[in-house]
Amino acid sequence: MQKTCTKCGKTFPATSEYFSKNSSSKSGFYCICKKCRSVIRKLIYNTNEEERTKQKEKSKEWYSKNKDSVKLRPSYDTKEYCKTYYKNNKDKDKLRHNKRISAMGKVWKHENKQIKELVIKQNNKCFYCGCNLEKYTIDHIVPVSRGGSNLIDNIAISCPYCNLSKGYKLLSEWKH
Secondary structure (H helix, E strand, O other), rough: OOHHHHOOOOEEHHHHHHHEEEEOOOEEEEEEHHHHHHHHHHHHHHHHHHHHHHHHHHHHHHHHHOHHHHOOOOOOOOOOHHHHHHHHHHHHHHHHHHHHHOOEEEOOOOOOHHHHHHHHHHOEEEEOOOEOOOOEEEEEEOOHOOOOOOHHHEEEEEEEHHHHHHHHOOOOOOOO
């Protein structure tokens, strides 16, 4: 499918390579190509320099008035905060994960028996690097966030290192 940029008039394939995503349009993409959109955004940024400096000054002024209350807030970027939040909210985290999966219409349907069979089928070795598994993780070959399913065909048993380094990438994107 082809799409024509309304700004420059050039025709490109209707993919995310040429057009930014826009969920409110019928095609799912903006009507302006990425190159034209970039030019427009730079132009807007450069013309609003005075507005940006005003906003920076307001922020600095607010910060100087509220220094004490800002310092009392927890730093969300610290490892300690993340660890304590995770310990105190394990149920919330699991619930959020399950909601996300069920909202996508993908429900976890595997039993321990199926997972154990998969471990045996893989000879107790990591699906990706082939190392012997002392601890294993269950990995989606095509990540759920990228449209993968929870069917057993899309599940692989991997070592924690491979699973964490692969993350949400497809096999073609992941450099092992």
